[in-house]
Amino acid sequence: MGKPTSEEAKDDLTEIFYKGEKGPNAAFLVGKNDLVKATWYPSVYDGKAAIPKTKEDIEKNYSGKYTTEKVDCYETAKCTNYIVKQDKTKIEMTLDWEEKIIDRVILE
Numbered sequence: 001m002g003k004p005t006s007e008e009a010k011d012d013l014t015e016i017f018y019k020g021e022k023g024p025n026a027a028f029l030v031g032k033n034d035l036v037k038a039t040w041y042p043s044v045y046d047g048k049a050a051i052p053k054t055k056e057d058i059e060k061n062y063s064g065k066y067t068t069e070k071v072d073c074y075e076t077a078k079c080t081n082y083i084v085k086q087d088k089t090k091i092e093m094t095l096d097w098e099e100k101i102i103d104r105v106i107l108e
Contacts, residue, residue, distance in 0.1 A: 001018055001025075001026065002018075004016045004017055004018055005017050005018055005019040012031060012032060013029055013030065013031055013036065014029075014030045015027060015028070015029050015030075016028045016029075016030065020044060020045070022044035023041065023044040024041050024044065025040070025041060025044065025045050026038065026039060026040045026041070026045070027039045035107075036108070037106065037107070037108050038106070038107040038108075039104060039105065039106050039107075040104070040105040041103065041104055041105075042101070042102045042103075042104075042105060043096065043101050043102070043103060051105055052093060052102055052105065053101060053102055054100065054101050054102065055095055055099065055100060055101070055102070057102070058082050058093055058102070062082070062084050065084050066082045066083060066084045067082075067083050068080050068081065068082055068083070069081050069083065071094060073094065073096075073097060073103070074096075074097045077097040079094050079095050079096065079097055079099070079103070080094070080095045080099060081093070081094045081095075082094075082095075089107070089108070090107075090108045091105065091106070091107050091108075092104075092105070092106040092108075093105050093106075094106075
């Protein structure tokens with residue numbers, strides 16, 4: 001992804017942040033030798049990674065493999081959060097307030 005916009009070490013973790021022309025692209029939380037958490041913002045993501053970007057992408061690629069929950073977003077709005085779990089890995093994909101595009105993807 002190139003050189004990060006910022007990098008901050010705290011205790012045994014390092015947060016690496018990337019910002020593109022349209023806003024935040026991605027943030028990574030890294031332990032000594034492990035990726036702890038990765039967050040992408042598909043609506044403004046400038047990279048080439050094949051991450052889902054729309055509600056249709058989730059339903060097509062993860063059909064029958066997800067659960068949903070409503071979460072707070074954008075002041076008083078509620079957004080749908082799609083959760084896919086496999087072994088110890090969890091992906092959360094949160095839609096925007098219009099329920100059309102993915103606002104945030106978190107891999108833990």
